[in-house]
Amino acid sequence: MTILEVNNLKKVYTTRFGGSPVQALANVSFSVEEGEYAAIMGESGSGKTTLLNILASLDKPTSGEVLLKGKGLSTIKEKEISAFRRENLGFVFQDFNLLDTFSLQDNIFLPLVLSGKSYEEMSRRLEPIARKLGIGDILAKYPYEVSGGQKQRCAVARALITKPQLILADEPTGSLDSQAAEGLLRLFKEINSEGQTLLMVTHSVKAASHAQRVLFIKDGEVFHQLYKAGMSDEAMYQKISDTLTTMATGGGRHE
Amino acid sequence: MSRFFYPKLAATNLKKNAQTYLPYILTCIGTVMMYYIMVFLSENEGLGKMAGGSQVQSILSMGTYVIAIFSAIFLFYTHSFLVKRRKKEFGLFNILGMEKKHIARVLAIETLYVAGISLGAGLLGGILLSKLIFMVLLKILNFEVPLGFEVSGPALAAVLFLFAGIFLLTLLNTLRQIHLAKPVELLMGGQTGETEPKTKWLLVVMGTLSLGGGYYISLTTQSPLAALTQFFFAVLLVIVGTYCLFTAGSIAVLKLLRRNKGYYYQTRHFTAVAGMMYRMKQNAVGLANICIMATAVLVMVSTTVSLYIGMEDVLRTRYPQHIMISTPMPAQQSVEGLQTSVKEVLVKHGLEGKDRLDYRYVAFVGNQEGDRLITNLSNISDDSSSVREFYLIPLEDYNRLAKRTASLGDDEILIYSSGSKYEEDTLTVFNRTFSVKERLDSFFENSPNRVSISGSYYVVVKDMDVVKAMEEARAKENGDDPSGYRYYLGFDLEADEADISAVYQDIRTALGSDYPGSSIESPVAAKESFFAIYGGLFFLGIFLGALFIMATVLIIYYKQVSEGYDDKARFEIMQKVGMSREEVRGSIRSQVLIVFFLPLVTAGIHIAFAFPIITKLLAVLNLTNVGLFAWCTAGTILVFALFYAIVYGLTAKVYYRIVSWGTSG
Numbered sequence: 044m045t046i047l048e049v050n051n052l053k054k055v056y057t058t059r060f061g062g063s064p065v066q067a068l069a070n071v072s073f074s075v076e077e078g079e080y081a082a083i084m085g086e087s088g089s090g091k092t093t094l095l096n097i098l099a100s101l102d103k104p105t106s107g108e109v110l111l112k113g114k115g116l117s118t119i120k121e122k123e124i125s126a127f128r129r130e131n132l133g134f135v136f137q138d139f140n141l142l143d144t145f146s147l148q149d150n151i152f153l154p155l156v157l158s159g160k161s162y163e164e165m166s167r168r169l170e171p172i173a174r175k176l177g178i179g180d181i182l183a184k185y186p187y188e189v190s191g192g193q194k195q196r197c198a199v200a201r202a203l204i205t206k207p208q209l210i211l212a213d214e215p216t217g218s219l220d221s222q223a224a225e226g227l228l229r230l231f232k233e234i235n236s237e238g239q240t241l242l243m244v245t246h247s248v249k250a251a252s253h254a255q256r257v258l259f260i261k262d263g264e265v266f267h268q269l270y271k272a273g274m275s276d277e278a279m280y281q282k283i284s285d286t287l288t289t290m291a292t293g294g295g296r297h298e
Numbered sequence: 299m300s301r302f303f304y305p306k307l308a309a310t311n312l313k314k315n316a317q318t319y320l321p322y323i324l325t326c327i328g329t330v331m332m333y334y335i336m337v338f339l340s341e342n343e344g345l346g347k348m349a350g351g352s353q354v355q356s357i358l359s360m361g362t363y364v365i366a367i368f369s370a371i372f373l374f375y376t377h378s379f380l381v382k383r384r385k386k387e388f389g390l391f392n393i394l395g396m397e398k399k400h401i402a403r404v405l406a407i408e409t410l411y412v413a414g415i416s417l418g419a420g421l422l423g424g425i426l427l428s429k430l431i432f433m434v435l436l437k438i439l440n441f442e443v444p445l446g447f448e449v450s451g452p453a454l455a456a457v458l459f460l461f462a463g464i465f466l467l468t469l470l471n472t473l474r475q476i477h478l479a480k481p482v483e484l485l486m487g488g489q490t491g492e493t494e495p496k497t498k499w500l501l502v503v504m505g506t507l508s509l510g511g512g513y514y515i516s517l518t519t520q521s522p523l524a525a526l527t528q529f530f531f532a533v534l535l536v537i538v539g540t541y542c543l544f545t546a547g548s549i550a551v552l553k554l555l556r557r558n559k560g561y562y563y564q565t566r567h568f569t570a571v572a573g574m575m576y577r578m579k580q581n582a583v584g585l586a587n588i589c590i591m592a593t594a595v596l597v598m599v600s601t602t603v604s605l606y607i608g609m610e611d612v613l614r615t616r617y618p619q620h621i622m623i624s625t626p627m628p629a630q631q632s633v634e635g636l637q638t639s640v641k642e643v644l645v646k647h648g649l650e651g652k653d654r655l656d657y658r659y660v661a662f663v664g665n666q667e668g669d670r671l672i673t674n675l676s677n678i679s680d681d682s683s684s685v686r687e688f689y690l691i692p693l694e695d696y697n698r699l700a701k702r703t704a705s706l707g708d709d710e711i712l713i714y715s716s717g718s719k720y721e722e723d724t725l726t727v728f729n730r731t732f733s734v735k736e737r738l739d740s741f742f743e744n745s746p747n748r749v750s751i752s753g754s755y756y757v758v759v760k761d762m763d764v765v766k767a768m769e770e771a772r773a774k775e776n777g778d779d780p781s782g783y784r785y786y787l788g789f790d791l792e793a794d795e796a797d798i799s800a801v802y803q804d805i806r807t808a809l810g811s812d813y814p815g816s817s818i819e820s821p822v823a824a825k826e827s828f829f830a831i832y833g834g835l836f837f838l839g840i841f842l843g844a845l846f847i848m849a850t851v852l853i854i855y856y857k858q859v860s861e862g863y864d865d866k867a868r869f870e871i872m873q874k875v876g877m878s879r880e881e882v883r884g885s886i887r888s889q890v891l892i893v894f895f896l897p898l899v900t901a902g903i904h905i906a907f908a909f910p911i912i913t914k915l916l917a918v919l920n921l922t923n924v925g926l927f928a929w930c931t932a933g934t935i936l937v938f939a940l941f942y943a944i945v946y947g948l949t950a951k952v953y954y955r956i957v958s959w960g961t962s963g
Contacts, residue, residue: 099874101873101874122878122880124878125873125876125877125878125879125881126876126878128876129875129876134874134875136874140871140874140875141871142572142868142871142872143576144572144573144575144576144868145572146494149568149572152563152568153568153875153876154875154876156563156564156565156568157565157568157875157876157877157881158565159564159565161563162559162560162563165563185494201875
């Protein structure tokens with residue numbers, strides 16, 4: 044079943060002082076199936092972040108549509124958009140986006156508190172997640188007291204706790220050292236194997252090689268996509284690298 | 299490198315940081331102006347020559363010290379805020395290859411610019427405004443306004459000296475900070491120390507105790523004399539309590555709220571509690587400053603205004619009758635001689651004394667202990683609250699004045715108490731015990747010293763023999779000569795001030811040297827010096843009030859700006875995590891509102907608790923019109939709150955512009 048469907052997405056930014064408009068997304072179409080683990084790759088400026096912001100309903104496309112479980116994001120009223128985002132989407136960011144005024148536990152609870160859940164229900168939900176992510180003993184700490192890897196795991200916990208349809212991850216390994224990044228990617232795989240749909244934006248080949256499918260974006264368009272199928276991480280890594288080289292050297296589309 | 303590189307860079311820096319530097323420079327200009335004007339007034343020769351002018355000037359010169367100290371602390375404080383915001387910039391310069399000495403050079407030039415602008419504009423404004431303020435002061439004092447315009451050399455010198463010192467100090471402090479810091483630290487300067495505040499229970503307890511202590515003193519102090527000594531102590535306690543409770547108490551309360559899970563994990567409370575904790579940690583001291591300053595402004599302005607408005611009341615309280623003569627007897631002349639002299643003056647002016655009050659009396663001071671009066675001077679205790687003034691008056695005089703035919707035994711008295719109630723049935727003084735036959739509730743209202751800072755008792759005894767016996771006992775106890783009794787004569791006149799003043803002068807001349815040790819008082823004669831003192835205080839109160847308000851405005855402004863920068867990031871995160879823009883806006887707005895109105899509300903509570911002790915202090919200054927003071931206080935609070943709200947509204951705009959809703963939308 045298709046969870047996310049993106050049709051002919053286009054985004055043009057016009058600068059405030061009447062400069063020439065910048066086209067961030069030209070024509071992007073793809074879909075994500077339920078239980079899939081997809082990655083979007085592209086260089087800086089390729090439109091990755093714009094795409095993710097539109098998927099996250101933080102930004103609106105110039106044209107085209109995004110359907111989450113068949114429901115168009117643009118049809119949701121402004122007032123309901125936050126609640127919709129809270130209940131259907133989970134986010135993991137490069138810079139964690141944890142609030143330093145809250146303990147890690149409260150950071151994780153934040154979306155649930157906003158939805159008006161009781162403390163008992165929140166702790167009931169947190170317990171298995173915390174065990175899986177191995178953050179049970181740091182929950183009382185504050186973001187500035189723990190390592191980057193721990194912060195990111197808490198951010199993942201925050202994304203998971205709402206049981207979202209789709210988790211969007213923006214450069215999740217970008218601020219982590221290689222060991223922490225490896226741990227996070229393993230975690231993503233594990234979550235995915237339990238049925239969670241994941242969409243990750245990254246320019247790390249290593250990160251992308253863990254995904255089942257990799258979409259390449261160049262100049263605001265889906266340039267190419269790779270399926271992992273039965274490949275090992277290493278083989279996938281090689282294949283992604285090759286594709287990136289081809290893209291960089293200006294080769295045409297193939298496969 | 300071009301010779302103009304550094305001056306140019308310094309100018310660009312100031313322009314780039316205009317949002318924070320402009321208010322700072324404006325404050326510098328404001329303080330320069332105020333200091334110049336204050337020195338100008340306190341040194342002004344014309345004012346010094348006017349009657350009562352020197353009293354005013356001694357009050358004003360107190361004001362110059364207050365302004366000088368305040369300016370130094372305040373400008374130093376705000377400047378350190380500016381530097382904190384700019385640390386990143388300095389770090390960037392450092393990394394781009396400027397050495398610290400180059401940065402120091404730029405900073406020195408910047409300081410020179412700021413000092414130049416502030417002193418230039420401030421002095422110009424001060425000189426122009428000084429004439430206006432001078433006229434306002436004279437108007438307040440009821441003085442004649444002379445023509446002419448002058449620039450005071452000594453005032454100019456004082457301003458240059460003080461502010462050159464302040465600017466130099468701020469520069470040195472900045473250089474010290476830059477010198478000590480590493481470039482990376484400078485780059486990170488804006489974002490260190492976001493640790494969760496600890497609950498300091500000791501401070502909470504201390505704060506509660508000292509605030510409670512301060513309030514307790516205010517509520518329980520009965521005698522005005524005690525109020526005089528206790529007030530300062532109470533103020534100290536309240537200041538300490540305010541600081542402790544704003545810093546530690548707020549955190550403790552928030553942590554308790556957080557511990558209550560049912561309360562804390564509700565959408566509305568969740569972000570508010572955590573956000574407030576963070577804000578209080580950053581701003582507690584600043585808010586406590588605002589609170590104390592607001593309280594100071596309110597107390598200063600409300601008391602000086604009510605003293606000034608209540609001047610007629612004050613005069614009437616201090617001088618219940620238009621002419622009040624008190625003279626020692628027996629003198630060369632008899633009582634009849636005095637009466638005749640006064641009569642002659644009145645006849646000459648074609649006036650008649652009204653509500654005449656005259657009696658012989660002996661006065662002494664002692665400590666009241668139950669029904670005993672301890673009069674031995676060496677034994678008078680430090681406890682000022684038990685000090686009483688006693689006036690012994692013979693029955694004969696009382697009966698004559700009250701048109702009564704009361705009779706008393708040798709050891710019986712009538713007593714009229716003022717200031718503190720006399721509730722015993724007997725009174726023992728100089729080992730002689732009297733029984734109270736009757737408590738009078740009227741008659742001596744217009745006696746001099748009726749409202750004294752301690753309590754007064756008017757005791758009517760059987761006859762002059764008792765009076766004299768008591769005076770002899772007093773003299774014997776203290777080892778000096780009996781001074782005999784005194785004679786008091788007071789009356790009102792139905793005439794205008796000029797006539798009363800003339801009568802006053804004539805009686806004064808008539809008494810001349812015939813009655814050594816005699817005194818004559820009149821509200822009309824005292825008016826000038828009262829206007830000088832209370833008018834001076836009023837002026838000072840308004841002037842310093844304005845200065846403090848300016849400081850409050852600046853602190854609020856800087857709070858808004860720094861909060862804005864901090865909140866911008868948090869606001870974006872909250873939106874990403876699923877809070878709607880409206881929710882975030884509402885949550886932040888309510889937090890900001892609490893933060894800004896907390897000091898005002900606290901100041902209001904302080905004032906409410908201070909009210910009893912301040913009314914006692916005002917009684918020392920002869921203002922007994924509590925209603926007037928209450929109105930003045932309420933009015934001052936209202937005006938201040940209005941002003942505060944306007945300032946808040948204006949600065950909130952800056953805040954919302956920084957946070958700029960919708961950047962991430």
